[in-house]
Amino acid sequence: MIRHLVALSTAAVLTAAACSKPPAAPAAPAHPNLSGSWVRPLGDRDVGGLPPVNEIPLTPWAAAKFKAERPAAGDNQNFADTTDPSLKYADPNGYPRISLHPMRFKLVQTDDYVYQLWEYNNNWRQIALNVPQDPDPALTWYGNPVGKWEGDTLVVDSVGYKDSTWLDARGLPHTTDLHLVERIHKVGENLAFDITFEDKGAFTKPWTAQLIFKPSPDGSMTENIYTISDELRFRERFLNQKATIPIRR
Amino acid sequence: MRRNLFRVIAGGVAAFLVATSALAHHGAASIYDMSRETTLKATVTEYVWTNPHVEVGVSTSGGTTTELLLELGSPPNIRNRGWTSRTVKPGDVVTVTFHPGLRGMKIGVIMKLVTPDGKELRA
Numbered sequence: 001m002i003r004h005l006v007a008l009s010t011a012a013v014l015t016a017a018a019c020s021k022p023p024a025a026p027a028a029p030a031h032p033n034l035s036g037s038w039v040r041p042l043g044d045r046d047v048g049g050l051p052p053v054n055e056i057p058l059t060p061w062a063a064a065k066f067k068a069e070r071p072a073a074g075d076n077q078n079f080a081d082t083t084d085p086s087l088k089y090a091d092p093n094g095y096p097r098i099s100l101h102p103m104r105f106k107l108v109q110t111d112d113y114v115y116q117l118w119e120y121n122n123n124w125r126q127i128a129l130n131v132p133q134d135p136d137p138a139l140t141w142y143g144n145p146v147g148k149w150e151g152d153t154l155v156v157d158s159v160g161y162k163d164s165t166w167l168d169a170r171g172l173p174h175t176t177d178l179h180l181v182e183r184i185h186k187v188g189e190n191l192a193f194d195i196t197f198e199d200k201g202a203f204t205k206p207w208t209a210q211l212i213f214k215p216s217p218d219g220s221m222t223e224n225i226y227t228i229s230d231e232l233r234f235r236e237r238f239l240n241q242k243a244t245i246p247i248r249r
Numbered sequence: 250m251r252r253n254l255f256r257v258i259a260g261g262v263a264a265f266l267v268a269t270s271a272l273a274h275h276g277a278a279s280i281y282d283m284s285r286e287t288t289l290k291a292t293v294t295e296y297v298w299t300n301p302h303v304e305v306g307v308s309t310s311g312g313t314t315t316e317l318l319l320e321l322g323s324p325p326n327i328r329n330r331g332w333t334s335r336t337v338k339p340g341d342v343v344t345v346t347f348h349p350g351l352r353g354m355k356i357g358v359i360m361k362l363v364t365p366d367g368k369e370l371r372a
Contacts, residue, residue: 080280082276104325169275222328238354
């Protein structure tokens with residue numbers, strides 16, 4: 001009797017083992033995972049950045065506007081009497097200027113969206129995936145980016161930018177016709193943003209730039225909110241410029 | 250010969266790195282004499298971890314009143330180079346190298362600082 005029970009149990013175990021499939025290998029991800037913390041290396045020119053202004057095909061309007069600006073960086077800098085909207089009014093940087101700081105940003109990738117979270121001023125943008133571009137988007141500081149995957153590359157199309165921002169700290173202008181196409185992809189362990197700039201009001205033809213970011217080993221992000229009071233306080237202390245409004249500490 | 254060549258290259262690389270980080274400051278060339286470097290031993294009178302740029306007040310006479318106001322980068326920027334909100338404190342004696350202010354202004358933009366325990370930090 002006992003022998004029969006043992007035989008039945010053994011047969012049941014063997015049958016179950018024969019029916020169960022070996023664990024399936026995890027499916028390869030459909031797209032590379034770009035999530036993580038990224039930081040711009042020091043020394044823009046050796047790792048790629050916006051080209052020298054004389055290599056950018058400015059329209060006469062853009063050339064005149066650029067010449068008239070008084071930035072706090074570049075060859076024409078005049079910090080004390082700047083026209084930089086991000087210093088004079090603490091306006092958001094806009095894009096891609098915000099990515100040019102040597103500070104971190106974080107990419108958070110989901111099935112429907114990719115979020116880019118910048119440490120600078122705690123600003124962020126949302127890239128909606130696999131949706132058509134809005135033909136008449138509201139004008140915003142960071143535009144209306146939509147993206148789709150082409151193999152290992154995330155292609156981001158964006159329009160709808162307010163024209164009050166500068167493309168970089170040198171004062172490079174644009175209009176509300178600004179259209180950016182970004183191809184975001186890995187280059188070794190780094191992340192590359194190949195950006196094509198189109199803007200019939202500011203540029204006589206499309207031009208490109210590549211921004212390179214390296215992984216940031218420290219993934220933590222600090223609160224780094226810059227206010228007009230911060231700027232006024234700095235000017236008061238370092239330049240003896242009297243603030244025209246009360247400075248909030 | 251090879252050693253001298255290495256020194257020249259290393260010096261050039263170091264100068265590039267210092268120039269690159271210092272140029273990250275807004276308006277640096279219109280406020281500071283970027284062609285001059287000053288190094289001095291001084292007592293920290295204040296250390297303000299703030300935007301847009303971290304401020305370091307120092308006294309060269311050992312007092313508690315700020316005689317020279319120096320700036321660093323923004324907090325997240327210099328955090329990437331090892332600085333924290335507690336790197337120095339009032340009363341610390343440091344050796345600091347900076348580009349001095351133009352037109353005799355008692356300000357400067359820090360290139361490097363050696364803390365009381367001998368740690369050298371670049372801006």
